[in-house]
Amino acid sequence: xxxxxxLESILREAGELAMAHWPGAGAEPQVWEKSRNNPxxxxxxxxxxxxxxxxxxxxxxxxxxxxETLDIPEHRSGELVWVVDPIDGTRDFIRGRRGWAVSxxxxxxxxxxxxxxxxxxxxxxxxxxxxQGAFVNCERLATSAKSELSGSRMPCVSLPPEDEGxxxxxxxxxxALRMAMVAAGxxxxxxxLRWGYEWDIAAAALxxxxxxxxxxxxxxxxxxxxxxxxxxxxxxxxxxxxHQAAVAHYAERASRLI
Numbered sequence: 536x537x538x539x540x541x542l543e544s545i546l547r548e549a550g551e552l553a554m555a556h557w558p559g560a561g562a563e564p565q566v567w568e569k570s571r572n573n574p575x576x577x578x579x580x581x582x583x584x585x586x587x588x589x590x591x592x593x594x595x596x597x598x599x600x601x602x603e604t605l606d607i608p609e610h611r612s613g614e615l616v617w618v619v620d621p622i623d624g625t626r627d628f629i630r631g632r633r634g635w636a637v638s639x640x641x642x643x644x645x646x647x648x649x650x651x652x653x654x655x656x657x658x659x660x661x662x663x664x665x666x667q668g669a670f671v672n673c674e675r676l677a678t679s680a681k682s683e684l685s686g687s688r689m690p691c692v693s694l695p696p697e698d699e700g701x702x703x704x705x706x707x708x709x710x711a712l713r714m715a716m717v718a719a720g721x722x723x724x725x726x727x728l729r730w731g732y733e734w735d736i737a738a739a740a741l742x743x744x745x746x747x748x749x750x751x752x753x754x755x756x757x758x759x760x761x762x763x764x765x766x767x768x769x770x771x772x773x774x775x776x777x778h779q780a781a782v783a784h785y786a787e788r789a790s791r792l793i
Contacts, residue, residue, distance in 0.1 A: 537594055537641060537649060543662070545589045549637045550655035553582050553622055558631035559656060566629050576629050579603050582621035582637060590617045590639070597641065600765060602734045616642050616761045618737035624709030633657055634707025636715075640737035642760045650738035652711055661715050661742050669718055669745035676746035679720040682776040684784060687723035690716055697788070710770070714739035717772045718746035725772040726753055726785055728792055733765040740772075749778035753789045768793055 556564045556578030565577040583603040591599070598611035601619040617639065622628050624635030633656035641649040652661040661676075663669035669676040681687060689698070690706040690713045704722060707713060714736065716722040737760050744750045751757060753769025755778070769789055773781050 539649070539664075541593060542590075542639075542649070543651065543660075545586070545593065546637060546639060546651045546653045547660070548589075549582050549586055549621070549639075550653035550660075552585055553578055553628075553635075553637055554655050556581060557628060557656065559633065564629065574625050574629060575603070576622075576625060578628060579622045579625060583619070586617075586619055586621060586637075586639065590619070594641070598761070600642075600734060600761060602732065611761055614644050618642050618647070618734050618760060620711070620734040620738075623711045623735055624707060627708035632708070634709050634712060636661075636709050636712050638709075638711045638734070638738040640741060640760075642737060645759045645761055647737050647741035647760060650741040652715060652738050652742065654709075654712060654715075657712075661718075661739075663742040663745040665741065665745070667745070669742045671715070671719060676718045676742070677720060678718055678743070678746050678748040678774045679723050680776075681723040681774050684724075684777055684780045687773070687777065687781075688721075689724045689726070690722050697784075710735050711739035714743050714750075714770075714772050717748050717774075718743040723773060724777060724781060725770065726781060727770045728753060728785065728788055730766050730768050731770060733760050733762070733767070736770060743772050747775070748772050749775045751778070751782075753782070753785050755779075755782040 598616035620638040623638045627634040636652045636654040640647040648665040685700040689701045
């Protein structure tokens, strides 16, 4: 269906293009706000245009869903669609920090079947195929064997009192990379209590699930992609043995916020 080596080459070229706009490498991208507290930069748009052109040529029959170039649902009505975040973690990107990645997933019938994350500032390339496992720099990934919620490592800026039993670890701005950390066993739990978008999580959802992690919304429901409304409330990624307890832990807060 897809020339996977060519797709990998496209993602690596996209990472090089992003690096050419990254302040951490000495660039000075243009930065503005799409809406209040929602930054975007010239790097986002350059990578987005490159990916739209190259992925469109790679698989012309696939639709397109990207953070930076939204398409109308009718253009995504087929079985296949690319779900793309050209730079996930724009805040880290524009500040010269390393916690960002280029994220691409191919979604078929509402489920990711092929996924790649290029995190060039981390020098890491993540990929997964449905039923084929997940890898970073060609090493197979496996989520942690943690079975007790207490003491779970969570990438976050701070922990509220309700989560004082968890262990805070460094958080990249990219939620895709936080999900990948769980996939790699570098973290045990990722939970969000806010609205998010499909393009932020589609690729990392497949990478995490192929590494053995449980991936759902924060209420424990299965995720779906290429919906008419690309939003979803809350995200939960953790080893399967933690999933039920983690959903219960967040249930009251999630219900209050929805």
